[in-house]
Amino acid sequence: MIDPDHPRLMARYNAWQNRSLYREADRLTDAQRREDRGAFFRSLHGTLAHVLWGDSVWMARFDGWEKPKTGPADGETRLDWEGLKAARLEADSRISDWAARLTESDLAGDLTWYSGGSRRDLTKPKWILVTHFFNHQTHHRGQAHAILTGFGMTPDPTDLGFMPDDV
Numbered sequence: 001m002i003d004p005d006h007p008r009l010m011a012r013y014n015a016w017q018n019r020s021l022y023r024e025a026d027r028l029t030d031a032q033r034r035e036d037r038g039a040f041f042r043s044l045h046g047t048l049a050h051v052l053w054g055d056s057v058w059m060a061r062f063d064g065w066e067k068p069k070t071g072p073a074d075g076e077t078r079l080d081w082e083g084l085k086a087a088r089l090e091a092d093s094r095i096s097d098w099a100a101r102l103t104e105s106d107l108a109g110d111l112t113w114y115s116g117g118s119r120r121d122l123t124k125p126k127w128i129l130v131t132h133f134f135n136h137q138t139h140h141r142g143q144a145h146a147i148l149t150g151f152g153m154t155p156d157p158t159d160l161g162f163m164p165d166d167v
Contacts, residue, residue: 001127004102010134011099013160015092016167017141020156021048022085024148030081037147041140044147049084051140055091058133061113063098071116 025033025044033045041050059065070078079087107130112123141158148155156162 001125002107002131003104004099004107007099007102007107007130007134011092011096012167013163014134014137015096016156016163017138017158018088018092019167021141021144021148022088024153024155025144026081026085027153028151032151033081037150039143039147041143044144045081045084047140047144047147048088049079051137051144052084052088052091054136054140055095055133058129058136059091059095059098061111062130062133063094065094 025048028044030045034043036042037044039047041047053068053070056065056068060067107127109126110123111126111129112121114120115122138158145155145158
């Protein structure tokens with residue numbers, strides 16, 4: 001089992017990595033951000049929108065956020081770039097606030113939810129689901145990082161050990 005310090009660390013990592021990716025993506029044109037680059041969610045915009053969508057789905061389960069009205073493939077692709085950036089900043093702030101409030105009892109026990117992908121109720125230990133939440137972000141941010149490097153951009157390294165102490 002993890003303790004509350006782990007989600008706090010990962011919330012910091014999440015925000016740091018998102019700032020890096022969005023900083024570099026801001027240097028691209030909207031057409032470049034929406035170009036199909038062969039990623040699972042095709043484009044950089046689609047990939048970043050999916051990460052935000054996934055964060056919102058899990059935070060609806062963990063902290064009572066409003067559940068997204070779109071599916072995983074749609075994510076927040078309806079948002080323009082400025083809207084996606086603003087939504088990302090807000091989500092990162094809210095994730096950090098949630099992580100700061102976590103207690104050991106918040107990570108104990110099970111969580112049952114309806115999985116649209118599985119079309120059934122699932123139950124798993126909360127700490128495993130919190131770990132998955134951060135793992136999902138990291139997985140898709142790796143795809144976004146690869147898309148950006150393919151465009152010649154230089155986002156920050158993704159290694160947790162390189163995260164600055166002051167973020």
